[in-house]
Amino acid sequence: MSTVEKILLEFEPETRNLLPVLKRISAAFGYVSQKDAQKAAKYFDLPLSRVYETVSFYDLINIKKQPELTIEVCSGTNCAVNGSFEIIREIENLFHVKAGDENNPRIKLEIISCLGQCGEGPVVVVNGKVYTKVTVSGVHGILKEWV
Amino acid sequence: MENKIITKYWNKIDPLNIQDYIKVGGYDALKKFIRDMDARTALEEIKKSGLCGRGGAGFPTGQKMEMVAEKTEKKYFICNLDESEPGTYKDSSIVDNNPHMLLEGIIVSALIVGAGKAFIYLNGHYEKQKEILAHALEQAREKEFLGKGIIGSCYDLDIEIFQGAGAYVCGEETALINSMEGNRGEPKLRPPYPTDSGLCGKPTCVNNAETIASVPWIIVNGGEAYSKIGASCSPGTKLYILGGAVKKPGVVEAPTGTTIHKLIHEFGGGISCGKELWFAQIGGASGRLITENELDTPLTFSRDCPVPLGSGAVLIVDKSVNIYDLILSWTGFFRRESCGKCVPCREGTFRLHEIAGRLKDGEISERDKEALEDILWTLNNTTFCPLGKFAATAMSDAVEKLGILGD
Numbered sequence: 001m002s003t004v005e006k007i008l009l010e011f012e013p014e015t016r017n018l019l020p021v022l023k024r025i026s027a028a029f030g031y032v033s034q035k036d037a038q039k040a041a042k043y044f045d046l047p048l049s050r051v052y053e054t055v056s057f058y059d060l061i062n063i064k065k066q067p068e069l070t071i072e073v074c075s076g077t078n079c080a081v082n083g084s085f086e087i088i089r090e091i092e093n094l095f096h097v098k099a100g101d102e103n104n105p106r107i108k109l110e111i112i113s114c115l116g117q118c119g120e121g122p123v124v125v126v127n128g129k130v131y132t133k134v135t136v137s138g139v140h141g142i143l144k145e146w147v
Numbered sequence: 148m149e150n151k152i153i154t155k156y157w158n159k160i161d162p163l164n165i166q167d168y169i170k171v172g173g174y175d176a177l178k179k180f181i182r183d184m185d186a187r188t189a190l191e192e193i194k195k196s197g198l199c200g201r202g203g204a205g206f207p208t209g210q211k212m213e214m215v216a217e218k219t220e221k222k223y224f225i226c227n228l229d230e231s232e233p234g235t236y237k238d239s240s241i242v243d244n245n246p247h248m249l250l251e252g253i254i255v256s257a258l259i260v261g262a263g264k265a266f267i268y269l270n271g272h273y274e275k276q277k278e279i280l281a282h283a284l285e286q287a288r289e290k291e292f293l294g295k296g297i298i299g300s301c302y303d304l305d306i307e308i309f310q311g312a313g314a315y316v317c318g319e320e321t322a323l324i325n326s327m328e329g330n331r332g333e334p335k336l337r338p339p340y341p342t343d344s345g346l347c348g349k350p351t352c353v354n355n356a357e358t359i360a361s362v363p364w365i366i367v368n369g370g371e372a373y374s375k376i377g378a379s380c381s382p383g384t385k386l387y388i389l390g391g392a393v394k395k396p397g398v399v400e401a402p403t404g405t406t407i408h409k410l411i412h413e414f415g416g417g418i419s420c421g422k423e424l425w426f427a428q429i430g431g432a433s434g435r436l437i438t439e440n441e442l443d444t445p446l447t448f449s450r451d452c453p454v455p456l457g458s459g460a461v462l463i464v465d466k467s468v469n470i471y472d473l474i475l476s477w478t479g480f481f482r483r484e485s486c487g488k489c490v491p492c493r494e495g496t497f498r499l500h501e502i503a504g505r506l507k508d509g510e511i512s513e514r515d516k517e518a519l520e521d522i523l524w525t526l527n528n529t530t531f532c533p534l535g536k537f538a539a540t541a542m543s544d545a546v547e548k549l550g551i552l553g554d
Contacts, residue, residue: 015329015330016327016328016329019311019312019327019329019331020309020310020466021270022285022312023310023312031514047385049366051333053330054329054330054331056485057314057331057332057333058270058271058311058312058314058332059271059312059313059314060271060312060313061312075475075476075479075480076233076234076432076476076480077233077234077390077428077431077432077460077462077473077476077477078233078234078390078391078462079394079476080472080475080476081390081391081462081464081468081472081473084476085184085469085472085475086472086474111479112483113231113233113315113480113483114231114233114234114480114482115233115272116230116231116233116235116236116239116270116272116273117236117399118233118234118235118236118388118390118460119390119396120234
């Protein structure tokens with residue numbers, strides 16, 4: 001199990017390494033906690049606000065603890081014409097959640113931007129696992145694996 | 148007539164094996180550059196070729212390289228592989244199918260501008276491509292195409308992969324540089340342009356991956372041969388990404404100046420069975436909408452071209468598609484991806500998305516319709532970087548050409 005300190009020590013304390021470090025921390029622990037952000041700030045000799053400036057900007061870095069189940073549905077143009085919004089509505093009805101609601105502690109349903117797999121859309125990502133060519137009926141089977 | 152440059156060896160060689168690429172003439176451009184040319188003569192060839200930026204803006208590549216090559220201080224070269232325009236996956240296809248062609252392009256281009264260090268700015272989601280590129284870099288180093296004293300010459304170059312973290316706006320070159328410096332990926336005021344003051348304040352040449360992948364061919368075959376392919380205003384070939392209601396979706400290579408009609412029927416195998424064409428969108432979510440009677444427009448990068456080619460994504464929308472979902476897709480995308488630096492874009496994309504939601508629910512009011520016009524004008528004319536302008540394009544066309552608001 002890697003610790004934040006270990007991750008930090010893999011990189012030189014230069015600002016150009018800030019983004020890769022934060023990305024690694026988020027990938028390893030699910031999110032960048034305030035404590036971790038403080039450690040990073042100290043290591044890079046930057047104010048905490050400066051670290052948060054970067055950390056809060058990017059999609060692939062979380063600053064909140066993630067729920068057990070995060071479902072992301074691509075709504076890029078190609079996925080949208082192949083019915084990704086119908087899939088979103090199906091999931092909304094299935095779990096009684098609303099897309100984009102951040103306050104549900106158990107499930108997060110998020111609409112995301114293009115992942116570059118447009119040839120195989122619609123794309124659904126469940127807890128980091130990518131499913132392609134998903135259909136409205138097929139989404140039930142996929143989600144059964146996780147619930 | 149040679150019509151395939153980038154895709155020529157796709158599915159014919161093993162992308163993970165450098166020997167396969169060398170066997171079909173790979174790295175010949177690098178050898179030719181080192182043995183028979185210097186930076187100045189090679190630059191002349193690039194300028195002669197008329198190659199222009201394939202990321203969407205279409206800025207002449209030779210001119211950009213020259214601006215950096217002229218400088219005498221430390222310089223950087225960056226390959227822009229951020230590619231996050233919806234419906235666009237051409238650059239990742241280049242990496243998947245022939246990564247060494249891209250590497251060779253980067254090496255030659257970096258040597259032309261005189262950079263000692265090059266970076267590949269990779270889209271944050273492209274994990275598989277990162278592995279392929281890292282593997283390819285390793286092989287190139289073993290063959291001494293990279294590192295100190297490239298194939299026995301006095302040229303030194305190192306290439307490093309820098310992976311982004313999922314932000315569309317980082318495809319814009321100043322935002323890309325900001326992101327590499329560990330900052331928020333917000334665009335910077337230009338001038339100074341990156342060619343004067345880019346990464347760490349040093350002159351930096353940022354080029355799209357597809358542009359760079361065309362460079363080896365130009366070096367081997369000469370700029371003049373390249374300038375004869377495709378439309379004269381922006382010569383060469385282009386990767387088009389066909390999607391939506393076509394029989395054979397995917398990445399195809401065709402000369403610039405190809406009409407949309409030809410792309411659909413010759414390259415895409417025609418409209419899918421049982422579907423009826425409604426309109427096409429050229430260039431991803433930020434692209435214009437083309438109705439049936441405009442399908443004969445040739446696609447070029449020229450400013451006079453009524454349909455900007457953009458990233459090359461061609462989305463065919465048939466009549467069964469729910470247009471309100473598609474509008475939500477466009478507006479939602481730009482609302483999420485607006486970096487928030489300037490008010491017109493931050494607020495404009497947000498309100499546009501709200502109105503799109505009401506439009507879908509059939510609750511659009513007269514006030515919304517009036518506001519929509521103002522919002523679109525503001526986005527189109529006052530935003531800091533082109534993202535805001537892009538956000539308005541498709542929606543304006545939908546209002547004008549498709550009459551989504553009714554009468």
